Amino acid sequence: MRLVIARCSVDYAGRLTAHLPEAVRLIMVKADGCVAIHADGGAYKPLNWMNAPNRLVEGDGEWTVVNPKGEQLTITLHEVLSDSSHEMGVDPGLSKDGVEAHLQELLAANTGTLAEGLSLVRREYPTDIGPVDLMCRDADGRLVAIEVKRRGEIDGVEQLTRYLTLLRSDPAMADVQGMFVAQVIKPQARTLAATRGITCVEVDYDELRGIESNELRLF
The missing domain is CATH 2.70.180.20 (Protein Yojf; Chain: A;)
Known part of the structure; x- marks a missing residue:
């Protein structure tokens, strides 16, 4: 630095x-x-x-x-x-809280909830600037780098953008796509993601855990 x-x-x-x-x-x-x-x-x-x-x-x-x-x-x-x-060495990365870490684990086991035909390649895919939460392939065989957050804010989109820029510098990964996943994604983050060509997906943590919603249903 x-x-x-x-x-x-x-x-x-x-x-x-x-x-x-x-x-x-x-x-x-x-x-x-x-x-x-x-x-x-x-x-x-x-x-x-x-x-x-x-x-x-x-x-x-x-x-x-x-x-x-x-x-x-x-x-x-x-x-x-x-x-x-200043020589700062290799950063160990951000330690996720319990909910965010569990959300990543659940999504890794249920990638189809994010997009039809999506399959997991690896969790915590390593890069020189930190691990990508989930690396997947879509139904067409293209790589998809996924950043998982509990709350989707601009910082998360910027983080994913940095990963994508680095990954795409490798000719073998030039067409890697980006997906930003959170329980709630703020409008500003959605707007920024759209300008970067990043797909946004909101997920229900309780639903992924198999917990029934408290909302009344007809059937």
């Missing part, structure tokens, strides 16, 4: 254009190539970023980050206040 605190301005060109005027910001360059620019506020979300895979070129007072889609992030360094690197 490289951490650079600098007075900088940032320009993005791609699906749209965006400009961050000169200010002191934190630039993070992660081992997987992800570059993110943070302000001292705004919680966890960066002001701008470029996910891996990409190419970072450091020029005299200017960094250029380009990805395979042709998007470009230009960081103009007016003054570097701090520049440090």
Whole structure:
């Protein structure tokens, strides 16, 4: 992990254009190539970023980050206040709570509830940036990477997007599809998933466990 605190301005060109005027910001360059620019506020979300895979070129007072889609992030360094690197090692990944872990287990045993003809290849499919919850094949034989959450929010869609970007960099997995699964998926997460070509599926945890609903039924 490289951490650079600098007075900088940032320009993005791609699906749209965006400009961050000169200010002191934190630039993070992660081992997987992800570059993110943070302000001292705004919680966890960066002001701008470029996910891996990409190419970072450091020029005299200017960094250029380009990805395979042709998007470009230009960081103009007016003054570097701090520049440090830290070896963080391999992250063990997020420990899921009981419900989320059990939900993943139930779905692995009942993949047909997500899509007809879907079959399990492997749980916790390993990648260099963490395990994909479920790797499956659909009825047409295509690989489907599935991220399972208890609550489906934007963070989960971003996580799955990172997995898909990395997996698709392997020619043998170039057509891998994405599926985001949760008990409840927020509208913002659905909208973002749709722009990324990711399928969203809501599941009933109790139904998967074989528990009858308390709702009244005619038969």
